[in-house]
Structures are given as structure tokens and as C-alpha cells.
Amino acid sequence: MKTQARAVVVGGGAVGVSIAYHLAKAGWETILLERDELTAGSTWHAAGLLPLFNMSYATSHIHKYSVEFYKGLEAETGLNPGFYQVGNLRMAQTDARMDEYRLYASTAETVGVEVEWMTPKQIADRWPLVRADDLKGAILHPGDGYINPADVTQAMAKGARQLGCTIIRKVQVDGFERRNGEWVVKVAHMVEKGGNLVPSGETSEITCEHVVTATGNHAQRTAAMIGCYIPAMPVEHQYIVTEPDPALVDYRKTAPEHPVLRDADAKWYVREERGGWILGPYERNAPAWAKFGVPDTFRADLLKLDLERIEEEYMSMIHRIPSSESVGLKDDYNGPICYTPDGNPLVGPAPGVPNFWFAEGFSFGITAAGGTGHYLAQMMTEGEAEIDMWSLDPRRYGRWVNREYAATKNEECYEHVYVLHHPDEEREAARPLRTTPAYEKLKAAGAQFGQVNGFERPNYFAPAGFDDHGARSFRRGGWWKYAEAEAKLVREGVGLFDASPFAKTRIKGPGAAAFLDWLTCNKLPKVGRINLTYALTDAGTVRTEATIVRLAEDDFYVVTAGAAQAYDFDFFEKEAAAKRDVLGWIEVQDVTTQWGVLAIAGPKSREVLRALIVDADPATALSNKRFPWLSMRKIDLGMCPTMAIRVAYTGELGYELHHPIEMQAYLFDALVKAGEPHGMGFFGARAQNWMRLEKSYRAFGSDLGRDASPLESGLERFIDMGKDFKGKAAMEARGVRAKCVTILMDGPEGALAADPWGREALYSNGRMVGRLTSGGWSVATGRRIGLGYLPPELAVPGTKLEVLIMDDRYPAEVVEDSPHDPENARLRLDG
Template sequence: MKTHVKALVVGGGAVGTSIAYHLARAGWDDVMLLERDELTSGSTWHAAGLLPYFNMSYATTHIHDYSIKFYKTLEEETGLDAGFFVVGNLRMAQTEERMDEYRVYATTAETCGVPYEWMTPSEIKARWPLIRTEDLKGAIYHPTDGYINPADVTMAMAKGARQRGVTIERKWQADAFEWKGDHWDVTCTKMVEKGGNLVPSDEQIVISAEHVVTASGNHAQRTAKMLGIKMPAIPVEHQFIVTEPDPALVEYRKTNEQHPVIRDADAKWYVREERGGWILGPYERNAPARFEYGVPDSFRADLFPLDLERIEEEYMSMIHRIPSSETVGLKDDFNGPICYTPDGNPLVGPAPGLRNMWLAEGFSFGITAAGGTGYYLAQLMVEGEAEIDMASLDPKRYGSWMTTEYAARKNEEAYEHVYILHHPDEERPACRPLRTAPAYDRQKALGAQFGHVNGWERPNYYGPLDADENFDHDARSFRRGGWWKYAVDEAKAVREGVGLIDATAFTKHVVKGPGATQFLDWFTCNKLPKVGRINLTYALTSKGTTRTEYTIVRLAENEYYLVSAGAWTAYDADYLRKAAEDKAGEFGYIEIQDVTTQWGVFAIAGPKSRDVLKEIVKDADPETVLGNKRFPWLTCRDIELGMCPVRAIRVAYTGELGWELHHPIEMQNYLWDQLMAAGAKHDMKLVGARAQNWLRQEKSYRAFGTELGRDATPLEADLPRFVDLSKDFHGKAEMEATGVRVKCCTFLIDGPADADPWGREALYDGETRVGRLTSGGYSVAFGKSIGVGYVKPELAVPGTKLKVKMLNQLWDAEVVEDSPYDPKNEVIRKDG
């Protein structure tokens, strides 16, 4: 048995075998896969094998699309039938709102090149007469997917991996991981059968691997403990039942191809054909999380007892939808663990804090995602980056604040929400509130309706307190929700008066030490600011694309305050620390402190923002302390607001005159009360994140995670003013070599009267798809919809007329000049 390899993959399910296969295909010729039992003995063996395209995530849609196309090639390569039945996938809707969900999803599918068809109830009935359709509104149909045999496709990938030189060892368990500076030593134990259980033997070996990938499925918590990290991958029970043959289906099949997979999303189930009968897979309420602290040694390819009462409602709805199934008996049942994460997306990418340790965990749709995960993770490992932005799947999207209890409860919620309407404005309630800034209770008492960002509660908007308004804050929509008019009022207040925004969730780091200046000059692409000044800049990937956006405040010659997106604290911290460690020998000592929870942030913005601050600023000359002479745009000053010391930064993400007020978190309530009292004299309005998102689009401010990501360079984001090509910086050569493949621009849109884009819509030039939106919303300055997105460079010219696909219709969209609101930045520089 080999003891030295380039890459060791731990886990022999569909995901692990795909990763091993794709690493070998990408050119790594020394890859080993370890499986503690037999291949497919985890969740793979009892998976239903469905391959659904449907997903609201751009990255995950690409992953699923690759899998479906890849699986169709395996038989030709390996000689093994992967068991892929391309029967199509019919996703039905009982309500117009469900059809709206499909319309919103469909444009994401278009941007990824996924084919689909719309079907009316009568068309469904004519084609598949066993389905009851009189209470349906319609359906979306994917003709190119279907279902696959999980064991067969896994074995086909395993054979393909072996053909490419991969070594696969069964009955070996990874029991310890030790980083040796340039490789991992993995202690492995031979597993043996004993009394029907699988137990460790006395035989051990140590495998040295330059890279390790964990794809341990249900054993993710054990893996996390061995690595000393947190990982919110915990299984939830998923049960499905198999019926006896249905005579009506048997008769149908005499003259027809296989029945497509059908999904009644409003009834919360999928059904597919199985040997003349049906498989019913429900996503019911109250399915429990299992193995929160590890899988018992006695649990192998085992199942849990079926809980038919828990799925009775879904079973009866299947009988309603397929009346012929009513008299058919049950043939078999399965209730097994399927791993989940709090948002339902897997954890794919580098492990937090570790070198050359890669995670591929938490796959609730593992068969669908296995092929694509192997392909894109291999790109990350071999080439440094994938061709799509994988940040939304990065394991570091959950920070160290995450606990086992949190993960278990949120995973149960994610399971239950598989078929609950996926509103773009949804806010799931489990485990909330958890992370709250001190002013949370004050904001809630004033009507704040909160969103959930990296565990933080952040106001989305402020709604009415008067019960007579009969306003349902939990009402969601694929069009303009009930919150829309309140966000409009908030946005207008910032443009016309003054608004106060809680931005405490911002990620904040202090970087200091003798090597700090040289390091940050290399790490980021813009000039470093002078002491007391600020700059917007970007840290690039090794491929020259955008890894992180920073606002850098220079506090002293070798001390910097870095502010970045609140959703990405652990993600940013990990990259920053690892880069500093790599360069410490070259640049000298660098100290990095995550001070996110030490500083609260209020953003005050609008023409009257200076007037509000003058009410409470303590200075010998309060009339001039906030003026352009002493406090110009893009500077930082330490000021006092009442008794609160404030690091005030003269920037405004809204594009108005304004300041970010960074303050000691323990003084937040005091400062809040001071600002509220002063603001009352100037009709200050409280403003949430949704209005702020609209306002920043009017200024063409790019946002990390939407416009800015690892699939486009800063030059493609059309931000050359923040790139200093006169200096050397990480990723510069790669950025220049990439060129400008696409270009980011802003659109004003004449859309429907009751809807705005969400930022996932396809853009068309005539009949040709030419790009996609990455952000969308409503512009109070222009009285119409607005969006930011990417198109071919020759189309990113002001005045270009395109079409945007919204709710299955094309609407006029025009490219406008960057920063259509106040393009010369006269408002933001206003003196007083």
C-alpha cells in the first residue's frame, strides 16, 4: 500500500470518487482514495438518485449542469453503465406564486445554459395521463435530466479513476491528521468485520499526502474534530417509500417511454418510476437531525425506523396527484441520514486555518452535485481557482460562532424548506436572534424587520408599528413584497434628508507591524492611503480575479484598519492571515487582529447628515469640524459624539453626503440614543439594508458576492481607478493576461409595474443572450427598476439598448453611464 501520495481523498461515496477521478483527469498522477467500509456504503447507497437541475444558486446550477452532462459520458469511457435514465423532470405548480418561483429560477437557468420548457395543465395531462392536473397552474419541465443509479455511477467513476491511475483502498479509516509544514501525515487504521460491525484493527499506517480532501459524508463531525475546526455538516433523516407495481403505470409503459420524475413542490414531494411502481420522497416537517456528535461505530449501511405518520400528509397528496397509486401496496421503505448544512448548499473548498486541506462535505443532493463538485474542486486545487466563483460554497461562510446546536436546528429547517417557496426576500426563523448588536432591542421596538447575515441580525427595513395597518412582515413575494413601499420611503429619505443605517455586521481587521505596509502594498491592487486617509481596494486571487474588497483606513505609518463585507468575516480573515504568514519572512512581522465584534458601525447619510452630527459633536469649533477643510471626503478622523469616542470615516455606500461612525460596541446604545435625539430635529429616518442596496446601485457601487467575485477581475468589473498598474501586487500579471472578457455596467430598466429584478436575470441583445444581472432593485432617483451586471465589452456602452428577462418576459434595459446618480460626486463632496 502506498504511503506517499500527491493527494489523498478520504471518503468513497459519489462525491469522493468524483474528486479522485477529476484530480487524475486534471493531471495529478498520484492520487489515492480511502474508504473506511465499501464504496457507496454511506448515504450513496440509499440515495434516490435524482438529478434535479432546479437551484437558485448560480454556482450550484453550474455544478449540477456539469454532473448531468458528465454522467452521460461515463459508459463510453469506462464500459460501465452508470444507470442514467434521461426521463426528464416535471416540476408542477398549484399556485401562481409557485409559477413565479419557477419564472425567477428559469432566468438563472438561462444564464447557465440549462434547457427548460413551460407546460400548461392540459399539456401535462395530454402527455402524462396518470397525473391529475385540474388543480395545477402549470409546470416547468427539464427534458435533459432524470435519475441515476447511485451505486452504478459511483462505481463507474471509481473505474474511471483507476484507469487514470488512482489507487482506491477500502476498509481503511483515517484516524488522525498532522500537518508537517509541507505535507499531511494521515494515520490510517485497517478496519475489520467483527460480529456484523466494522471495528478498528491493530494495523496502522501513516500516509504522507501533499493535499488531503475530506468527503466523509455522515462522518463530517468526526472529521471536524480531528482537524480542530467547526463544520455545520450534520445529517437529517430522509425517508422515501417504494410501492408495489401500479397496474395503470404498467399499462402506460406498454406504449410509452419511462415516466418523468415528477415534483409537486406545493405538496413537498418527488415521485419517480421504479420497476412498475413508484418511489415517493417527501420533505416533511419535523425530520430530526442525527449524529450531531458523530456516527456510532455500529452504524454502517444502516437505516432508521420509518415514521409513516410523519409523512402521511405527503403520502395522501401523492394519491391525489396520481390516483392510480391509491390501491397499490408498499413494497419497501428507506429512512437514512442525508447530510445538510444551514443553507442547504455543500461546503466545498479550503478548510479554515489549514493548509492544503480541502473539504467536500454537507451534500444534501450529493448524487446531483458529485460530478460537478469533483470537476470544480479539482480546478481549485490544481489551477488555483475554478472557472466559476465558488465563494457561495466556501466552508468559511460559517465562522467560529457557529455551534453544533445551531447547525443541527438550521439543518432541520433547511430540510423542511426544500420545497417551501424560495423567495429571494425570505428570512428563515430558526435559531434567531443569535448574534445581536446592542441596539437590536431599540431597533426592534421601532419596527425593524431583520435579516440574517453571518449570524448577525441586521435591519432589512423598518415597517409600521400600528397594528391597524394590518401589515404582515412575514409576507414574501417574487415581485414587490409588502416591505417595498417602506424601503422606497427610506431610500428617498437618504436622497432628500437624512437616514441612519446599522452596519455593525461589517468585517473589521487591524493590520499592523513593521511589515504591514509592504505586505498590504503587495496584497492589494490600489495605492495605499496616506495616514488619516482611506482607499477602496481589492485583494486578488492567484488568477487575478477579485478575492476580497477592502476599505483601508491608514491609522498610522504601519497600522491599518480594514473594513470588508459582513457576510464574509471568516472567509476574509483566513485569506488575509495565510497571505501574511506567507510573506512574513519577506516583509517582516505582521500582526492581524479580527476586531469585528469590538466595533459597532452606524452609517449616517443624506443632505442633512452633517446637520445631525453638529448637534452632538464635541469640538472647539463644531461648525467646522465636519466641513471639507478639516474633514474632507475619503478621510478618517477621531471625533467625539457626546461622550462616545468615534472613528468617523467620511464615506457613504449610498453615494450621499455621509459618514460611517465606528464606535466601541459597548457604547452603542448610548450613541444610538444621542443620534436619535439629534436626528429627531431633522426628521431623520431609520434605513435598512434593502434601501441601501438600491441606493448603491444608483451609484454603480459594486458589491462583493454579486458584482465582485472570483470569476471576474477588477478591470472586468470596470474599476480601473482602483487598480494601480504602476506597482507590483499579487495577481497583477494574471489579471493583465486575462484581459477584459466581460464588463460590468449599470442598467435602467422599464420593467413590470409590480416587480423589480433580483440580480440573477439574463440579458439579451435581440434573440442572443449576452450577459446577466448580478444585482437588481428599484431606483428612487429615476423612478424605475435598476440593475448591475455583466455583458460583452462592446455592449457595455452608455445608450446600448438590451432586454432583461423577468418573470418569463423580456423588458427594455438601457446601459447608462457609471454612477447615474451624481456622476461627478458633487453631492458626496458637499461642504457645509
Template sequence: MKTHVKALVVGGGAVGTSIAYHLAKAGWDDVMLLERDELTSGSTWHAAGLLPLFNMSFATTHIHKYSVDFYKSLEAETGLNAGFAVVGNLRMAQTDARMDEYMLYASTAETCDVSYVFLTPDQIKERWPLIRTEDLKGALYHHTDGYINPADVTMAMAKGARQRGVMIERKWQADAFNWTGEAWEVTATKMVEKGGNLVPSDEQIVITAEHVVTASGNHAQRTAKMLGIKMPAIPVEHQFIVMDQDPELVEFRKDHPEHPVIRDADAQSYVREERGGWILGVYEKNAPARFEYGVPDSFRADLFQLDLERIEEQYMAMNHRMPSAENCGLKDDFNGPICYTPDGNPLVGPAPGLRNMWLAEGFSFGITAAGGTGYYLAQMMVQGEAEIDMASLDPKRYGDWMTTEFAARKNEECYDHVYILHHPDEERPACRPLRTAPAYDRQKALGAQFGFVNGWERPNYYAPADFNDHDSRSFRRGGWWQYAHDEARAVREGVGLIDATAFTKHVVKGPGAVQFLDWFTCNKLPAVGRINLTYALTDHGTTRTEYTIVRLGQDEFYLVSAGAWTAYDADFLRKAAADKAGEFGYIEIQDVTTQWGVFAIAGPKSRDVLNEIVKDADPATVLGNKRFPWLTIRNIELGMCPVRAIRVAYTGELGWELHHPIEMQNYLWDQLTAAGAKHGMKLVGARAQNWLRQEKSYRAFGTELGRDATPLEADLPRFVDLTKEFNGKDAMQATGIRSTCVTLLIDGPEDADPWGREALYHGDRRVGRLTSGGYSVHFGKSIGMGYVPPDLAVPGTRLQVRMLNQLWDAEIVQDSPYDPKNEVIRKDG
């Protein structure tokens, strides 16, 4: 058994074997996989083996599609049949809202080259007469989909890995990880059988590995403790039952192909054929999380006791949908642990704070995701980046505020939301409120409807006291739409106040700060007292993070970035600084996110409101252009509150960000709202702000900006200083312009706007996709941003947008269609 390897994969389920296979395929010839028991002995062995392509995430859809395509090729390579039954996947809808969901998803699928068709109830009945259809609205059908034998596909990938030189060692448990500064030393213990249990022996070895990947499945909490990190990957019970033969199904199959996997989303269940009978799987309420603090040593390829009462409603619904199954007996049952995360997406990428440690944990659809995860994670490890933006799956999307209790409860919620309508304006209630700024209670009393951002409660919009946010959600214009519309108009015509406390905030200072940030970001550094928008790039020249940099002193900078990405940004910033400390000198980095609250005030009357409470020897001039020009910072006093005021506005209006000591937030809120009442100030939420920033073509990280496009492709050359050297510069220039970010005005349906995931067409050719969408109060129509080929990125180009399964006319407009010369934002007092 080797003790020095290039990469060590810990975990021998479908995910781990896929990663080992793809690392070897990508060219690493010294890869080892450790499995504490037998391959597939974790959740893989009892998985139902379904391969659902349906996913609202762009990255996850790519991962699932790769898996489906890859599994079809395994037999030719390995000689092993992976047990892939390409029977199709039929997603049925009982409501118009569910059909709207499928139409929104379908456009996302289209951008990932996932094929689909819509079927009417009559078409379903004609092809599969055993299905009751009179209460259906229709269905979405993927003919390339189906199910697979989890053990067979894992063994096929394992054989393929061995053929490529991967060493697979069973009955070895990773018990300790130690980073030497150059490599990982992994202590592995030989596991032996004793009384039916698997127990550690006295035999141990230390394996030195340049890179380690953990794919430990249900054992993720044990892995996290050994690594000294937090991971919200905790299993939840999942039940499915196998039924005896259905005589009507047996008769049907005499001259018909196998039924597709049948998903009755509104009944929270899936059904597929199994040897003349049926398998029923459910996603019911009240399924408990398990192993919050680790898997017992006695638990191997085991199951939990079945709880049929918990799934009785879904069982009855299945008999309604497939009446012939009503008299089938119960043949077998499964209730096993399936790992989840709070948002349902796995944790794939570098571990927080650690070097060359990679996570592949929290897979609720592990068989579906295994192939694609191996492919894209291998790209990240071998090439430095994947060909798609994997940030939405990054393990650091959850910060240190996350606890075991939070993860367990949110994972239970995520499980029972698998088949809940996935509205783009969805807000899930479990574990909330948790992180609240001081003004939360005041905002709630004034009708704030909150969104969840990195644990923070952030107002989405404000509504009357009797308004029900849950009932207002829709795939079209929800009940909240008019409130957001009025808030956006108030900013354009009067003044609005926005809580932006969730912004990520870092202080970077010290003798090496100037040289480091000059190398770390692509724009010129601002002078003292000024600000600049800039980007930190990946080594491949794509956008890793967007920053507003405020220069507080010669060697001190205040960096503001997206609120959803605090741990993600902090990890990248600190690792980059550590890499350059020997070259640039001492650099100090402080995460001050929770020390500073932020209110943004914007609109033509914003200066009037602030003039009511600003304290200065000459208050009439303190906010004017002469003393306080655009893109500068000033320390001012609003009443008794010291404020770090930044003259910038994400809405594109005259405005300021008011960064203040968090402990004074309620005092400042009261001062601002009292002064604002005299000028008709409206409280404004994030949804209106998102619409307004699109009118200014302001790109957002996680939508227009990401690790799959350079700042030049985002059409932001004004924020790139090509006269200096910076990280990723050569790669950015070598990449060229593959596609270009544009803004579009859209003549869409009267009751819906784009959400930012729709396909774009030029004639009969699909040419790109939207990354953001919404409504423009200034232009009175839908608006969106997205990427198209460079030759089409010209104002006046006519395109079409796929919305609600129809194509709607759209036109590319000039960048910043609202106030393109920035005259409004520079307005003097």
C-alpha cells in the same frame, strides 16, 4: 499500499470518487482514495438517485449541470452503465407564487445553459394522463434531467479513476491528521469485520500527502474534530417509500415512455417510476438531525425506523396527484441520513486555517452534485481557481460562532424548507436571534424587520408594529417594498440612519504591514488619516476580497470588508501574511469585528444631525470640508462617545460611517435618534441601501465582485495602480477583458423588479446576466448591474432583461448615473 501520494481523498461515496477521478483527469498522477468500509456504503447507497437541475444558486446550478452532462459520458469511457434514466423532471405548481418562483429560477438556469420549457396543465394532462392537473397552474420541465443509480454511477467513476491511475483502498479509516509544515501525515487504520460490525484492527500506516480532501459524508463531525475545525455538516433523516405495481401505470407504459420525475413542490414530495410502481420521497417537517456528535461505530449501511405518521400528509397528497397509486401497497421503505448545511449548499473549498486541506462535505443532493464538485474542486486544487466563482460554497462562510446545536437546528429547518417557496427576500426563523448588536432591542421596538447575515441580526427595513414580514415576501414587489422605497427616498432627500455593525473589521499593523498590504492589494495605500477602496486579488488576478483601507498610523491599518465574509476574509488575510512574513517582517492581524459597532448616517441633512451632538472647540467647522474632507478619517466625539468617523457613504450621499466602541452603542443610538428627530431622520435598512448603491454603480462583493472576474472587468481601473507590483497583477493583465460590468435602467413590469440573477439579451442573442437588481427612487424605475461583452458596454446600448418569463427593455447608462461627478457626496457644510 503506497505511503506517499500527491493527493489523498478520504471518503468513497459518489463525491469522493468523483474528486479522485477529476484530480487524475486534471493531471495529478499520484492520487489515493481511502474508504473506511465499502464504496457507496454511506448515504450513497440509499439515495434516491434524482438529478434535480433546479437551484437558485449560480455556482450550484453549474455544478449540477456538469454532473448531468458528465454522467451521460461515463459508459463510453468505462464500459459501465451508470444507470442514468433521462426521463426528464417535471416541477408542478399549484399557485401563482410557485410559478413566479419557477420563472425566476428559469432565468438563472438560462444563464447556465440549462434548458427548460413551461407547460400548461392541459399540456401536462395530454402527455401524462395519470397526473391530476385541474388544480395546477402549470409546470417547469427539464427534458435533459432524470434519475440515476447511485451505486452504479459511483462504481463507474471509481473504474474511471482506476483507469487514470487512482489507487482506491477500502476498509481503511483515517484516524489522525498531522501537518508537518510541508505535507499531511494521515494515520490510517485497517478496519475488519467483527460480529457484523466494522471495527479497527491493530494494523496502522501513516500516509504522507501533499493535499488531503475530506468527503466523509455523515462522518463530517468526526472529521472536523480531528482537524480542529468547525463544520455545520450534520445529517437529517430522509424518508422515501417504494410502492407495489400500479396497474394503470403498467397499462400506460405499454405504448408510452417512462414518466418524468414528478415534483409536487407544494406537496413537499417527489415521485418517480420504479418497476411498474412508484417511489415517493418527501421533505416533511419535524425530520430530526442525527449524529450531531459523530456516527456510532455500529452504524454502517444502516437505516432508521420508518415514521409513516410524519409523512402521512405527503402520502395523501401523492394519492391526490396520482389517483391510480391509491391502491398500491407498500413494497419497501427507506429512512436514512442525508447530510445538510444551514443554507442547503455544500461546503466545498479550502478548510479554515489549514494548508492544503480541502473540504467536500454537507451534500444534501450528493449524487446530483458529485460530478460537478469533483470537476470544479479539481480546478481549484490543480489550477488555483475554478472557472466559476465558488465563494458561495466556501466552508468559511460560517465562522467560529457557529455551534453544533446551531448547525443541527438550522439543518432541520433547511430540510423542511426544500420545497418551501424560495423567495429572494426569504428570512428563515430558526436559531434567531443569535448574534445581536446592543441596539437590536431598540431597533426591534421601532419596527425593524431583520435579516440574517453571518449570524448577525441586521435591519432589512422598518415597518409598523403589526406588519408581518413573512406574509410580505414575494417574487415581485413584496409588502416591504414601499417601506424600503420611503427609506431610500429619505436618504436622497433628507437623512437616514443605517446599522452597519455586521461589517468585517481587521487591524493590520507592525513593521511589515506597509509592504505586505502594498503587495496584497491593487490600489495605492492611503496616507495617514485617509482611506482608499482596494481589492485583494487571487493568483489568477480575479477579485478575492474588497476592502476599505483606513490608515490609522504609519504602520497601522483598519480594514473594513463585507459582513457576510468575516471568516473567509480573515483566513485569506492571515495565510497571505504568513506567506510573506519572512519577506516583509512582522505583521500583526486582529479581527476586531465584534469590538466596533458601525452606524452609517447619510443624506443632505446628515451633517446637520451630527452638528447637534458633536463636541469640539469649534463644532460648526469640525465636519466641514476643510477639517474633514471626503475620504478621510477623524476621531471625533459625539456626546460622550468617542467615534472613529469615516467620511464615506455606501449610498453615494453626503455621509459618514460612525465606528464606535460596541459597548457604547446604545448611548450613541439614543444620541443620534434624538438629534435626528429634529431633522426628520428616518431609520433605514439594508434593502434600501442596496438600491441606493446601485444608483452609484457601487460594486458589491459576492455579486459584481468575485473570483470569476478581475477588477478591470468590473470596470474599476481607478482602483488599480498598475505602476506597482501586487499579487495577481500579471494574471489580471494577461486575462484581458472578457466581459464588462455595467449599470442598466430597466423598463420592467409595474409590480416587479429584478433580483440580480436574470439573463440579458441583445436582439435574439443572450449576452450576459444581471448580478444585482432593485429599484431606483431617483430615476423612478427598475435598476440593475451585470456583465456584458465589452463591445456592448457602452452607455445608450439597448438590451432586454428576462423577468417573469418575458423580455423587458433596458438601457446601459453611464457609471454612477446618480451624481456622476460626486458633487453631492463632497458637499461642504
């Protein structure tokens, strides 16, 4: 058996085989290991659907690549992957569902996915077996369809072998060990015995530079071998196959195959199968499976049926396709399919170890396999993928995630496959879990919470009895007026926001200053000052946004996005580990949960703090002379020692009050009392998002990511080109392919008023030229506002555009950055 390679891929399902294929295509010597036979996991019982519909920009690219890639496999390998391009008809029973499709259609436009709109009459005329009289309409993907999972996997396997990949079956991976800077993969050879696979007693070791795991339902076992837990856990998925339907058989004598039918409001898909129908429901109460790991005896097996659980969905199929009522059942399946808490797979580096990659948690593995292989191979061989893969990164889940959380959220995720996916969606399972000491006080004040990294964070504040779930919409939901009032409060008076979920890292030691100077592109601040800066990827794109507070010459407090706590800590620690021998000791500590953050903002914020500050001269303690903008001071607010940072994401005079988390309740009450004479209220994340757009502040994960450089993102003022820093040469070599700009625009008004959400297509002279990455409403200008990317020649203030909002185009215009207070006079306000 071969014992040396550059990369070892563990798992012979569709995802693993695609990764092996694309690594081999990139020229890497690759070995793929499979415990049983190729496709023996979830691949064999997958329905093989290829849905292009997805609200995620990155996942849409992955799915699109898969479909195009599969089309070319037969020409390359001689094996037919069994691709049937029948289209996909996604029906809507409600106006809200049609709005979901309208919002999605703009994302599809930016990715290049073709869609067509259909009326109920068009549906009935084209497919008379489908009842359409109670539908509002549908969206059709003509390029969609389904594929044979086993055939496409075998075709990719043949292609991989032709490119030099070695595929070894009947070997079980039992461990990974770091040895002399390389990975040693420990394998046990397996044999058949009594219908089971058991170790033969023979073992081997394979040495490699990189390991990729694509082990499907076995993901938890695999991750545990490197001391990691990931929330990839199977959920039971049932589907049934009917006997031939005489009406369908007769229809097919003169008509082509139906598209894959999806009645999202009824929570199912249906497609033709040998003259009958396959029904795949996504019902409530489907349980997680193998919570503590897949049994050793489990192979290409199925689980116990519970058809009563899908009775409602079965009856709704009969309603939608009346001819199916008299057709008997031919086959039924209940197989495990892996899920994650948010439905996105885990694709990218494993935390804590070098050159180890996960490709786990695929609930739509056949659809995603081709694109995952392509983009993950780019990450591994080129340093970064051409699309931003942050939303799929395994490190978006921190160490606080455990099995109970994964089981609860994955069950919810399965149930939510066809639930309306509002952009302001907040799922309720496993909440509240992570709360700050101010949580109950904020709740009593009317906070409607969202969650970030498991933390409860106020989205907005509403009166008692307000229904947050009912307020969600693809247009202006019931929460909109409250967010507008909060934004006005901050612009005109003073507001308080719980920003405790911010990720916080302490980086100190003899090598800390040189390390951060190399890792980030801006100048390091002086002691007592702060700087906004960026770390780059090896490809010269934005890896991380950070606010650096310099506490001492060799001591730094680094604040990053709350959702990126584990993501950023792993990055800092791995980069520091590689530099310690050269620069000296660098200590990296995650201190997120040690420090709470209460942000106070607005022209009256200084007056509120002045009533609390303990200082020999309270009247001047907060003046520009003693406490200038972009500086840090350690101050006492009553009895609470506070690291106060004069910065505000809202663009107003403001302060972030970093404090010992155990004192938050005290500080919160003191601030509320001090704020009463000044009319202080609370504001949430939605109002804050609108206000940061008015200042053109880019947000990590939407406007900033690993698919654009700081130069393309409009961050030139935060780049010190006079120094060397990680990714600088790659950034310069990349050039400027697009530019991030601020856009003011019109949109639907009246009862159907809607604002951009940050996924809309932009047009110039009728041609799609770019896309929004974030959007909302500007209280200051009274117009819709967004940030987005355009070709450099169009990224000029005054450029006239059109924006696609709810499937209609509206006038838009590129404006100068920071349409609110461009001189930053309000941030520098003295007093």
C-alpha cells in the same frame, strides 16, 4: 500500501470518487481512502435524482456539469452508470409557485439549462395518471432524470483508476498532522468482526501535499481532527417504494416512462420504480441525527422508521396520482443525509490550515458529485475555478456556529427544500442569535430584520403589526413601499443604519504596510485617509473587497463584507503567515465584535453630528477642510469616542461611525435625539442596496467574485498598475472577457409589477449575451436598475438590450456608471 501522493481524498461516496477522478485527470497523483466499501455512506440509499432546478448560479453550473459528465462515463469506462433521462416535471399549485419558476427560468437561461412550460391541460393530456385540474402549470426539464448511485460511483471509480488514482478500502482515517510542510494522514486498517468494522491493529501513514475530505455523515469527526467545526450534520430522510401500480403498468405498455414528478407545494418528489412509485417527501419535523457524531458501528445502515411523520405527503401523492391509492407499500427507507444551514454544501479551503479542502454537507450529493469534482479540482490545480465558488465556501460560517445551531438550521433547511424560495426570503430558525445593543431599539422602531453572518440587520422598517413573512414575493412585496420611502428619506434628508455586521480586521506590525501593498491592487492610503481596494486570487480575479483605513504608518483597520468575516480573516492570516519571514512581523486580529458601526447618510447628516460633536469649534469640525471626503477622524460624539469615516455606501454625504460596541446604546440614543429636529429616520439594507446601484457600487458576492478580474468588473480606477501585487500578472494575462455595466430597464407594471433581482438574462438582437448580477429600483431615475456583465463590445453606454423578467422580455439600456450624481458632488458636500 502506497504511502506517498500529491493529494489524498478521504471518503468513497459519489462526491469523493468524483474528486479523485478529476484530480487524477488533471495529472495529480491521487489516493482515495474509504473506511468501508465505496458507496457505503449516504450514496447507497440515495434516490439518485438529478434535479437541475436551483436558484444558485454556482450550484446550477455544478449540477449541469454533473449531468453532462455522467452521460459520457460509459464511453470512457465501459460501465453503464444507469442514467435515465426521463425529464423532470415540477408542478405548481399556486401563482406564487409559477413566479418562482419564472424567476428560476432566467437563471437557467444564463447557465444553458433547457426548460419548457406546460399548462394543466398539456400535463393531463401527456400523463393521464397525473391529476392536473388544480394546478396552475409546470416547468419541465427535458434533460433531467435519475441515475443509479452505486453504478455511477463505480463508473467514476474505474475512470479514476484508469487515470492512475489508487483506491484503498477498509482503512479508517484517524488523524492529520503537519510535518515538514506536508500532510501526514494517519490510517487504521479495518477488518470485519461480528458484522462490524473494527481496527485490525495495523496502522499506516500517507504523506501528501493536499488533503480533501468528502466524508458525508462523518464530516464533524473529520473536521475535528484539524480543530475545526463545520455545520454539516445529517437529517433523517424517509422515502417509500410502492408495489406495482396496475394502472401504471398498463400505461407503460404504450407510453414512455414518466418524468420525475415534483409537486413542490405538496413537498414531495415521485418517480417510477419497477412498475410502482418512489415517494420522497420533505416533511416538517424531520430530526437531525448524529448530533455528536456517527456511531462507530454505523455502516450501510438505516434508521428507525416514522411513517406517521410523512402521512400528509403520502395522502397528497394519492391526490396527485389517484391510481396509487390502492397500491401497497413494498419498501421503506429512513437514511441520514447531510445538510448545512443554507442547503449549500461546503466546498473549498478549510479555515486555519494550508492545503486542506472540504467537500462536505451534500444534501443532493449524486446531483452535485460530478460538478463538485470538476470545479474543486480546478481550484486546487489551477488556483481558482471558472465559476465563483464563494456561495459554497466553508468559511462562510464563522467560529460562532456550534452543534445546536447546526441541528436547528439543518432541520429547517430540510423542511424548506420545497418551501417557496423568495429572493427576499428570511428563515426564522435559530433567530435572533447575534444582536447588537441597538437591536431592541430598532425593533421597537419597526425594523424587519434579515440576518447576515448570524447578525440581525434591519432590511426595512414597517408599522406595528406588519407581517414580514406575508410581505415576501417574487414581485414587489408588501415591503417595497417602505424601502422606497427610506431611499427618498436618505436622498432628501437624513437616515440612520446599523452597519455593525461589517467584518473588521486590524492588520499591524513592521511588515503590515509592505504586506497590504502587495496583497491589494490600489495604492495604500496615507495616515488618516481611506482607500477602497481589492485583493486578487492567483487567477487574477477578485478575492476580497476591502476598505482600508490607515491609523498609523504600520497600523491598518480593514473593513470587508459582513458575510465574509471568517472567509476574509482566514485569507488575511494565511497570506500574512506566508510573508512574515520575508517582510517582518504582521499581526492579524479579527475585531468585528469589538466595534459597532452606525452609518448616517443624507444631505442633513452633518447637521445631526454637529449637534453632538465635542470640539473647540463645532461649526467647522465637520467641514471639508477639517474632515474631507475619504478620510478618518477620531471624534467624540457626546461621551462616545468614535472613529468616524467619511464614506457612504448610499452615495450621499455620510459617515460611518465606528465605536466601542459597549457604547452603542448610548450613541444610538444620542443620534436619535439629535436627529429629531432634522426629521431623521431609519433605513434598511434593501433601500441601501437600491441606492448603491444608483452609484454603480459593486457588491462583493454578487457583482464581484472569483470569476471576474477587477478590469472586467469595471474597477480600473482602484488599480495601481505601477506597482506589483498578488495576482497582477494573472489578471493581465486573462484579458477582458466581459465587462460589468450599469443598466436601466423596464419591467412588469400594475398589480404584477416586478423588479430585477440580479439573476436575469440579457439579450441583444434576440440572442442571450449576458446576465444581471444585482438589481432593484432606482428612486433617483424612476426606473428599474441593475448591474451585469456583457461582452466588451456591448458594454458601451447607449447599447440597447432586452432583459428577461418574470419570463417576459423588456427594453433595457446600458448607461454610464453612477447615474445618480456622477460627479460625486453630494458626497463632497461642504458645510
